Amino acid sequence: MNVAVAKTGGGRAVSDLFASAEGRLSGSPDVIAARREAFESYERLGLPHRRIEEWKYTDLRALVGEVLPLAAAPDAAALKRASDAVKAHAIEGARKLVLVDGVFAAELSDVKALASEVSLMTLREALQKDAGVLKTVSTDAVIALNAALATDGVVLSIADGAQLSAPVQIVHVATAASVSVFTRSQVKVGKGARATIIESFVAAGAKTYQVNDAVIIAVADDADVAHIRLMDDAPDAVNITSQFVTVGANTKLNFFNMTSGAAVSRLQGFITLAGEGSELSINGVNLLQKTEHGDTTLVVDHAVPNCVSREIFRAVIDDRAHSVFQGRIIVRPDAQKTDGKMMTRALLLSDEAEADNKPELEIFADDVSCGHGATAGALDDTLLFYLKARGLPEKQAQALLIQAFVGEAIEQIADDGLREHVIGMAERWLERRS
Amino acid sequence: MMALLEVKDLKVRVEEREILHGLTLTVNEGEVHAIMGPNGSGKSTLSHVIAGKPGYEVTDGQILFKGEDLLEMAPEERAAKGVFLAFQYPVEIPGVATMTFLRTALNAQRKARGESEYSTPDFLKKVREVSKSLNIPQDMLKRGVNVGFSGGEKKRNEVLQMALFEPSLCILDEMDSGLDIDALRIAADGVNALRSPGRAMVVITHYQRLLNYIVPDFVHVMSRGRVVKSGGKELALELEASGYAQFEAA
Ligand SMILES: Nc1ncnc2c1ncn2[C@@H]1O[C@H](COP(=O)(O)OP(=O)(O)O)[C@@H](O)[C@H]1O
Ligand SMILES: [Mg+2]
Numbered sequence: 001m002n003v004a005v006a007k008t009g010g011g012r013a014v015s016d017l018f019a020s021a022e023g024r025l026s027g028s029p030d031v032i033a034a035r036r037e038a039f040e041s042y043e044r045l046g047l048p049h050r051r052i053e054e055w056k057y058t059d060l061r062a063l064v065g066e067v068l069p070l071a072a073a074p075d076a077a078a079l080k081r082a083s084d085a086v087k088a089h090a091i092e093g094a095r096k097l098v099l100v101d102g103v104f105a106a107e108l109s110d111v112k113a114l115a116s117e118v119s120l121m122t123l124r125e126a127l128q129k130d131a132g133v134l135k136t137v138s139t140d141a142v143i144a145l146n147a148a149l150a151t152d153g154v155v156l157s158i159a160d161g162a163q164l165s166a167p168v169q170i171v172h173v174a175t176a177a178s179v180s181v182f183t184r185s186q187v188k189v190g191k192g193a194r195a196t197i198i199e200s201f202v203a204a205g206a207k208t209y210q211v212n213d214a215v216i217i218a219v220a221d222d223a224d225v226a227h228i229r230l231m232d233d234a235p236d237a238v239n240i241t242s243q244f245v246t247v248g249a250n251t252k253l254n255f256f257n258m259t260s261g262a263a264v265s266r267l268q269g270f271i272t273l274a275g276e277g278s279e280l281s282i283n284g285v286n287l288l289q290k291t292e293h294g295d296t297t298l299v300v301d302h303a304v305p306n307c308v309s310r311e312i313f314r315a316v317i318d319d320r321a322h323s324v325f326q327g328r329i330i331v332r333p334d335a336q337k338t339d340g341k342m343m344t345r346a347l348l349l350s351d352e353a354e355a356d357n358k359p360e361l362e363i364f365a366d367d368v369s370c371g372h373g374a375t376a377g378a379l380d381d382t383l384l385f386y387l388k389a390r391g392l393p394e395k396q397a398q399a400l401l402i403q404a405f406v407g408e409a410i411e412q413i414a415d416d417g418l419r420e421h422v423i424g425m426a427e428r429w430l431e432r433r434s
Numbered sequence: 435m436m437a438l439l440e441v442k443d444l445k446v447r448v449e450e451r452e453i454l455h456g457l458t459l460t461v462n463e464g465e466v467h468a469i470m471g472p473n474g475s476g477k478s479t480l481s482h483v484i485a486g487k488p489g490y491e492v493t494d495g496q497i498l499f500k501g502e503d504l505l506e507m508a509p510e511e512r513a514a515k516g517v518f519l520a521f522q523y524p525v526e527i528p529g530v531a532t533m534t535f536l537r538t539a540l541n542a543q544r545k546a547r548g549e550s551e552y553s554t555p556d557f558l559k560k561v562r563e564v565s566k567s568l569n570i571p572q573d574m575l576k577r578g579v580n581v582g583f584s585g586g587e588k589k590r591n592e593v594l595q596m597a598l599f600e601p602s603l604c605i606l607d608e609m610d611s612g613l614d615i616d617a618l619r620i621a622a623d624g625v626n627a628l629r630s631p632g633r634a635m636v637v638i639t640h641y642q643r644l645l646n647y648i649v650p651d652f653v654h655v656m657s658r659g660r661v662v663k664s665g666g667k668e669l670a671l672e673l674e675a676s677g678y679a680q681f682e683a684a
Contacts, residue, residue, distance in 0.1 A: 383525055386525045389485050389487075389510075389513055389521075390539040390542075390599070391513035391542040393546075396538065396542060397510075407529045
């Protein structure tokens with residue numbers, strides 16, 4: 001059992017956390033070295049706070065304060081609970097890869113069914129060979145901490161030309177309270193391949209836990225990928241996820257994120273369009289209530305010419321919750337004919353709800369079409385009255401209008417079943433409203 | 435004959451200004467009443483207060499519906515009890531499919547009355563029947579409520595709801611505004627089909643034209659927040675000839 005708590009900001013050493021975890025973090029000598037280096041970098045930086053520009057609206061020192069001790073590997077009882085949670089959150093037809101408290105659980109995963117279509121390793125296995133997966137270009141403290149402490153994850157490779165017959169669903173299950181979980185996964189999609197990747201974050205009884213996940217996705221040329229991330233964490237949880245995505249040429253990538261649940265969450269996505277002629281569709285919904293804080297931070301880097309990117313983001317904020325959307329579009333000097341648009345809208349359901357919007361365009365090419373728009377406002381009273389005059393009680397009238405509001409983002413999901421699943425999550429969120 | 439709606443000496447303020455200055459009106463079951471009057475006389479205000487729209491302050495008088503105090507009820511309660519207002523300006527609700535809206539509303543009303551929800555096939559059958567009689571194409575029902583509807587389509591959509599919800603009091607606010615003669619005839623036929631001994635209608639209009647299609651039992655003239663004259667259907671024709679000026683001067 002690990003008992004160390006990493007204090008931050010106050011200058012107290014956080015090395016206990018790493019020292020106590022090190023036994024779990026085996027790997028080749030260069031892996032150990034990479035982890036140590038990453039940890040030292042984290043120790044220098046500490047948890048991000050408001051004076052770090054990228055974290056201005058999400059001050060983890062204030063919101064989270066400390067990193068909880070590393071979760072122990074799940075025992076039989078934990079796996080049983082996880083199994084029930086996985087069933088409850090199942091997506092029909094999807095082939096599951098389940099991580100329980102940060103450890104791959106083969107017995108809950110559809111390894112056999114997947115083996116014929118993808119090549120699969122756990123992070124632990126991958127790190128026996130080399131430290132590649134731990135390396136990302138970033139100076140972000142939470143990413144460094146992830147590299148230092150990631151216990152497990154999945155390393156997937158989809159071959160050139162492969163057409164996956166079913167979605168792959170990576171399910172993160174939390175069963176333990178008062179712990180932190182670090183996972184890191186990698187997905188490589190081959191040239192001309194077609195795949196749907198789903199990531200789900202769910203709780204199995206656990207209430208207070210911290211997730212720090214990192215995902216590295218590389219999509220080759222001529223591919224067609226749908227990537228759906230569904231965050232359904234416990235109300236007291238913390239979920240910080242970092243994504244690094246590179247997209248090749250003539251590829252279609254359709255990403256959707258749903259944030260619902262978690263006291264504090266941040267999805268930070270760094271997406272690079274590295275091949276010409278690709279189309280990126282990035283969509284997301286934040287559903288926040290009580291005192292929840294949900295942050296979606298996206299950097300879309302048009303590094304080459306002739307790519308299209310579209311971002312549609314919707315936040316519904318109730319009670320005293322706080323939603324953050326930071327969207328940056330970078331257009332490099334060479335990236336002529338870039339077409340990049342971003343539209344974000346926030347719906348404030350209470351006077352104390354808060355939305356921060358920070359769209360940024362950094363354009364270094366001259367022949368581009370880029371733009372962004374942002375709105376924030378309450379539900380339209382005229383529409384509410386019309387619905388009430390037709391017999392809908394206040395809450396139901398609101399629910400219908402909220403569903404329509406988030407529908408503009410959800411309808412970007414092409415697959416009918418997945419779209420219905422996401423609509424179901426939104427409906428459950430609406431039912432949880434007080 | 436039972437009194438369905440009793441408006442007694444109703445005084446209403448909007449933003450500190452009195453709009454209705456003691457309006458009295460009784461509508462019995464099975465009757466069709468027309469309320470005519472110049473623009474700004476308070477016709478829509480009356481209809482909104484009956485439907486429960488926020489922003490109106492009732493300073494005096496009362497409204498009874500089937501003997502119950504309507505002003506004590508939330509708008510959705512009034513709807514479930516059988517009050518229906520066909521709006522002068524029906525709103526557009528993007529992202530809420532008309533079909534979803536109709537089903538949600540109908541079932542909400544039934545639930546409030548302690549009735550069972552409609553099964554999907556029963557509901558679809560009913561919507562199909564009614565929409566066909568109103569010349570509303572099925573694909574219109576898949577679109578967002580009133581989104582991209584023409585003026586005539588919006589009004590027909592109001593009549594469609596009226597037919598589906600089967601209210602006992604229908605208030606039609608300027609149903610004829612913006613409609614050409616064909617559209618008016620279709621909508622009026624839809625309304626006439628709903629006339630029944632247990633149901634009353636209040637037809638609000640500026641023009642006599644509508645009353646050629648929906649023939650009222652009683653006509654009331656409103657001016658400056660009051661009913662200033664009541665009579666039979668011949669009153670509408672008189673007004674057509676003489677205009678509202680005589681009442682405005684009063
Ligand atoms: N929301 C409002 N705020 C201020 N004045 C209003 C409002 N609604 C109506 N009025 C005023 O009340 C009077 C009656 O309006 P209305 O009921 O719409 O008349 P009608 O439907 O007979 O044309 C008008 O003078 C109008 O300007
Ligand atoms: Mg009017």
